[in-house]
Amino acid sequence: MSKENSAIAKEVSFGFLPVKKSERAFGFFDLLFIQVGIGISCFGFLIGGYTGMILGAKESIAAILFGNAFPVLLIMPIAIFFARYGVDTFIGFRSSLGYRGSNLLFGLFAVLNLGFITIACFMSGEAAAKLAGVLGAGEFLGSRSSGGPIFAVLGFLLAVYVAYKGPVAIKWLNWIGVPAFLLVMVGLLSLLLFGKGLDSVFALTPATPYETDARSFATALELNIGLGFSWLVYIGQYSRLAKTEKIAFTGGFWSYGVLVNVAAILGALCALTVGSLDASEWMMSIGGAVWGLLGLVLLIVGNITGAVFLVYSQAVSFKTVFPKKKWLIAIATTIPAIILMISPSFYDAYGTFISVVSYTMAVMGAIIITDFFFVKKQKITVKDLYNQYGAYQYWKGINPSAVISFVMGTIVYWFLYNPVADSASGLFAYLTAGLPTYFISAITYYICAKYIFSYQADLAQTPQAAARLDEKTG
Amino acid sequence: MQKQDFIQENMQSADPFVSQLFHELNDRVQEFADQNHAVQKIAWSDTVVPLIIMALITFNLIMMVL
Numbered sequence: 001m002s003k004e005n006s007a008i009a010k011e012v013s014f015g016f017l018p019v020k021k022s023e024r025a026f027g028f029f030d031l032l033f034i035q036v037g038i039g040i041s042c043f044g045f046l047i048g049g050y051t052g053m054i055l056g057a058k059e060s061i062a063a064i065l066f067g068n069a070f071p072v073l074l075i076m077p078i079a080i081f082f083a084r085y086g087v088d089t090f091i092g093f094r095s096s097l098g099y100r101g102s103n104l105l106f107g108l109f110a111v112l113n114l115g116f117i118t119i120a121c122f123m124s125g126e127a128a129a130k131l132a133g134v135l136g137a138g139e140f141l142g143s144r145s146s147g148g149p150i151f152a153v154l155g156f157l158l159a160v161y162v163a164y165k166g167p168v169a170i171k172w173l174n175w176i177g178v179p180a181f182l183l184v185m186v187g188l189l190s191l192l193l194f195g196k197g198l199d200s201v202f203a204l205t206p207a208t209p210y211e212t213d214a215r216s217f218a219t220a221l222e223l224n225i226g227l228g229f230s231w232l233v234y235i236g237q238y239s240r241l242a243k244t245e246k247i248a249f250t251g252g253f254w255s256y257g258v259l260v261n262v263a264a265i266l267g268a269l270c271a272l273t274v275g276s277l278d279a280s281e282w283m284m285s286i287g288g289a290v291w292g293l294l295g296l297v298l299l300i301v302g303n304i305t306g307a308v309f310l311v312y313s314q315a316v317s318f319k320t321v322f323p324k325k326k327w328l329i330a331i332a333t334t335i336p337a338i339i340l341m342i343s344p345s346f347y348d349a350y351g352t353f354i355s356v357v358s359y360t361m362a363v364m365g366a367i368i369i370t371d372f373f374f375v376k377k378q379k380i381t382v383k384d385l386y387n388q389y390g391a392y393q394y395w396k397g398i399n400p401s402a403v404i405s406f407v408m409g410t411i412v413y414w415f416l417y418n419p420v421a422d423s424a425s426g427l428f429a430y431l432t433a434g435l436p437t438y439f440i441s442a443i444t445y446y447i448c449a450k451y452i453f454s455y456q457a458d459l460a461q462t463p464q465a466a467a468r469l470d471e472k473t474g
Numbered sequence: 475m476q477k478q479d480f481i482q483e484n485m486q487s488a489d490p491f492v493s494q495l496f497h498e499l500n501d502r503v504q505e506f507a508d509q510n511h512a513v514q515k516i517a518w519s520d521t522v523v524p525l526i527i528m529a530l531i532t533f534n535l536i537m538m539v540l
Contacts, residue, residue, distance in 0.1 A: 020502065059538055
C-alpha cells in the first residue's frame with residue numbers, strides 16, 4: 001500500500017471507529033483553533049457581505065452576532081453526544097434518523113456541500129478573473145462571466161487532485177491556505193481601520209436595503225441564522241475528539257457561535273464601504289492596486305484551500321458511511337459541483353442557497369437534539385449505531401417521527417419565507433423563519449416519538465432495557 | 475431465529491480492510507459497553523459562560539431593534 005493510500009485508510013478507520021478515551025487529543029484551545037480555522041471562510045465573508053448590503057454597520061453587527069450565536073447555542077448540545085460516544089456525524093445521527101435516514105441526510109449533506117464547494121471555487125475564480133484582467137490577459141479571461149467559471153473549474157480540479165492525494169498533501173496546503181485567508185482578513189481590517197476610519201464606515205448607509213427596515217433586519221437575521229445552523233453536520237467530526245463533554249460544548253459555541261463571526265462582520269463592513277458583494281472588488285477598492293493584487297492572490301489561495309477541505313471532508317464522510325467503496329468514487333461524488341460553476345448564477349444566488357440550508361439544518365437540528373435529550377434521555381447504545389439490523393431500524397431504516405417533523409418544518413418555513421422568490425409572510429419580520437421552524441419541528445418530533453410511534457429504541461436505555469430490546473429484536 | 479449482526483457479518487468480509495475494520499470495531503464496541511472510554515460529563519454550571527454571552531448578544535439585539 002502506498003504512503004498516500006495508507007494515510008487515507010488510516011483516516012477512514014479513524015472516522016469510522018468510535019474514538020477511545022486515550023485517543024482524545026483536543027483540549028479547549030485545540031478545538032477552538034481548529035474549528036475557527038475551518039469556520040473563518042468565504043461563507044462568513046459572503047453572508048457578512050449580504051448583511052452589509054441591506055443594513056448599516058451597527059445593525060449588521062447585531063444581526064450577525066445573534067443570527068450565528070443563537071442557532072449554534074441551540075444545536076451545539078449535540079457536541080455532548082459526539083464527545084460521549086466518540087462517533088462521527090452520520091454514524092451518530094443513526095440513532096435519531098434511522099440507518100437509512102442518516103444515509104439520506106448524508107446525501108442531502110453531499111448536495112449542500114456541492115453548493116459550498118461551488119461558492120469557494122467561484123470566489124477564487126472571480127478573483128483570478130479580476131487578477132487576469134488587471135494583468136492584461138484580455139477581456140475573455142478577465143470577465144466575471146467567462147473567466148470566472150474557467151478559473152473556478154481549474155481551482156476545483158486542483159482541489160480535487162490535492163484531496164485525492166489524501167491528508168499528507170492537505171497538510172502542506174494548509175500551511176499556505178489558512179494563513180492566506182487570515183492575512184486577507186487582517187489586511188482588510190487594517191485598511192478599513194487606518195485607511196477609512198471606523199467612524200466613517202459606521203456612518204455609511206447600505207446600498208440595497210429592502211422597502212422597510214424591519215424586512216431588511218429580518219432578512220439579514222435569516223441569512224445569518226442559516227449560516228449558524230449550517231454547522232450542524234460539521235460538529236461531530238471534531239467534538240468526538242474532545243477530552244471532555246464540556247470542552248466539546250464550550251469549544252463549539254465559542255468557535256462556530258462567536259469567533260467565526262469576525263469574517264462575517266468584516267464582510268459586512270467591506271460591502272458597506274464598497275457597495276458591492278464582489279469580494280475581489282473589495283480588495284481593489286479598499287486596498288488599491290498593490291495591496292489589492294496581493295489580496296486577490298491570497299483570496300484565491302484561501303478559497304482553494306477551503307475547497308480542498310470541503311472535497312476531502314465529503315469524501316471521508318462518504319467512506320465512513322460506505323467503507324467498502326473505493327476512495328476514487330468517494331472523491332468523484334464532488335464532481336457534479338462543476339455544473340454549478342459554469343455560470344455565476346449559483347454563486348449570485350448564495351442568499352437563497354443559505355436559506356435552504358437554514359431550513360433543512362434547522363429541522364434536522366431540532367430532530368437530533370430533541371431525540372437525544374428529551375426522547376432517549378441521553379441513552380444510546382454504541383453497538384446499535386453500527387449494527388444496521390439493530391435498535392435504530394425504525395420503519396425500514398427510517399424514523400417516521402423524523403419524516404413527519406421534516407414535513408411540518410418544511411410547511412412552517414415555506415409559509416413564513418420563500419427563499420427562492422424572496423417573498424415573506426407578515427410574520428417573517430417578527431419571527432424570521434429558521435428559528436420558529438426549529439421549535440415547531442422539535443415539538444412535532446417529541447409528540448410523534450413519545451406518543452404516536454414510540455419505538456422501543458425511544459425508551460430510555462438502561463442495560464436491562466437494552467437486554468430486553470435485544471431479545472425482542474432477536 | 476438467529477439474530478442478524480451487521481458487525482459480525484462484516485468481520486467475515488473477504489476484503490481485508492473491511493474485515494480488519496470491523497474486528498477493531500467489535501473490540502471497541504465492547505469496550506464502550508464496559509464503560510472503559512467514558513469521558514468527564516458536562517454539568518449545568520459548565521454552560522453558564524456561553525449562556526451569559528448569549529444573553530449579552532440578545533440584549534444588544536433588543537437594544538438595536540427598540
